[in-house]
Amino acid sequence: MMSLHPKIIDLTLDRVWRLLAAVDNPQDRLPPVIHLAGTNGKGSTQAMLRAGLEGAGQRVHAYTSPHLSRFHERIMLAGKLISEAALTEVLDRCYAANGGENITYFEITTVAGLMAFAETPGDYTLLETGLGGRLDATNVVEKPALTVITPISIDHTQFLGETLTEIAGEKAGILKRGVACVVGPQPDEALEVIEARAARLGCPLFVYGQHWHMWEERGRLIFQDENGLLDLPLPALIGPHQIENAGAAIAALRVLGCDEAACEAAMRDVTWPARMQRLKTGPLVDAAGTAELWLDGGHNPAAGETLAKVLGDLPKRPTHLICGMLNTKDITGYLRPLAQVADSLTAVSIPDEMNTLPAEETAEHARAVGLTAQEAPSVAQALAALVTAEPQARILICGSLYLAGNILRENG
Template sequence: MKDFARSDDPAVQAQLDRLAALSLPQGRFGLETIKTLLERLGNPQDRLPPVFHVAGTNGKGSTCAYLRGMLEAGGLTVHAATKPHLVRYNERIRIAGKLIADEQLAALLRDVLDAGEDLGPSFFEVTTAATFLAFAETAADACVIEVGLGGRFDATNVIERPAACGIASLGIDHEAFLLAPEEGTPDDPLARIAFEKAGIVRPGRPLVTMEYPEAAELEIERAALAAGAPLHMRGHDWHANVGERIEYEDRHGRLALPLPALAGAHQADNAALAVAMLRHQDFVTVGPDALEAGIRTARWPARLQPLGAGALSAIVPGRQLWLDGGHNPDAGLAIARHFEGRLHLVIGMLANKNPLAIVEPLAERLETISVVPVPRSDSHRPEAFGPGALGFAGIEEALAAIPADDLPILIAGSLYLAGAVLEKNGELPD
């Protein structure tokens, strides 16, 4: 599966074409190539502002959005590296609060690809090297960096002195990569996932996590102990009770924080993790007012996002139209918790994903299931989603065929599909 990055800028597209030709399907095992590439570029990862490094199966991108929102609300300038992009590759690299400009992006990718031409780096390794190079060349107060896949062997895992590391929720995803047999790793699947995510821990640097089942918690505790890293785990070292507000407490005291503007009950948990990461590090100061403002203002597209006016919304006028890029069982459960009544589902999923991950948690509430292909990708056919699923050539046809009632419509199943939906509806992430 390639990342299919595209750009309207010819200079950027020329480099993205080179990048796509080098891409490995799921990255690689080991950090030797990324370390060699970065060394040739002057080790920019060693010249970054304080880094907040976030791993997790679900919620890590939202946690990064809250971190950025809180830091910026505190008057700080922030670099941010998130993934994947939804519409434009530029979304992956945010420099001092703004998406990287095409001219700078083209030059960075050219320099990195030229430097690693004989190394055969992956899409993710080149992207990471270009990101670190961009961040090292521009002053900022902090960096927020999202892990791509796993943690232990993710290309971002070359940062030696982060301000804090965080692990969001854990679940089963990317099994072919993260659950590949390897001597000395846990047999329990969730414990193995925890083992991989905890690979980002660094000696003496705080590791802040959520609550997990016992086997997963034990793996994280082992990793922190082996690294000599202070561990701050929810339910042990910090607490967050979610009701009409987020009642947060740690050794520094108590806070009453607002619920996020982002939809979904799980978003309060992600916001609380971001708060805990900021309160368990000593590199930057973010006061309670900034924490509150960041929770209120954070935005993260294609995660239970209500679509606004646009070409797709016009096909179903007056209807609630929701978009979510979730594609694993934990994401399906989070979506199911958000919708109380019946709804219509428009779904497209990559062929290497579990087709029932979203359908099963919603099964008793689905009025219709409309299946569409994921653009430029191998995706599941309608029969994979159950006997009542109907196939359509594209998102427009699927929406036009939905019965005229007042039920909400959810488009879900893939971030690649989500990107195409945002582009068609004219809601480009900025």
């Protein structure tokens, strides 16, 4: 399949439409679709939505990317990861139907996911965009039940545009005529773009700060919309940014007609690896000894700001970063807020990743924003040096979902 990949990725739906037609248009036979786009938080929001719907007794299909440790994570069928046999079978059919034509890895695997969803009984299908929205391979459902746009910020500028306005235009491309959209907290210029497109298409909007509000109060999540007030547990995912994501998930559940019990399940039962995840078992944890070990896959400036807030709110401990990033990311924008809360950074290259930023360059960028920085050949060696010097430290492995996936595989 990888040999079919075009030499240059051009965002277009032509290849997807061709392959969908060859496999009898599974996008037209899906259980009701909830389509999510956004720069940050769409994965966490989708995970909460899934927990809420499953808490209400619904069978939920979910499509997400990228995967962390196994490709199967991308395709969840009625609450369970797709099996090896089912995945192999549906990919074989896609490969045969494609007839050797150029197609990207994401496009052909998205079509495979849509086939699996169409052929498995379910009550809802959650589709998370991979990149942008307007020309994303998931943007092929004519009439979803609901769309959701989580916070938009600068990322993937080589594909989506240099400004928030341009990027918001791409994300807002998932809006469909007459279909309601839940909108999470947005910069003003992004919200203006979404509202203008919604007005053209007659999409009812449910916008944070206008139609719904959420806040933390005395260790509880308070959500309010025109239907009343909900007093809920805080989300099981850590960090103040998860309050925003929770708000979008609850707003979506309310639009879908779910009750308070479903909203409670969304907060209580959600799991989402490598999003400020405390590692508690495994060989890396054993090697950390009495140090705290955390993992996060955020990789853009907004994620850096969010992580800095999370770390700042935790009980005070010496805090050290082990960081590996891709060479396509704004590393300075990511590290600048973290320099305010971290005591040091150890740079690593991401194993087996062609587009990794070399460790020495990551370290240079870290020093440029005021972080004490050094390099290590591997995460394990970086960890060993840090815990030897400071056994009670808080250590965060961060900078890339690809690095996070590698850690989850290593750590079992």
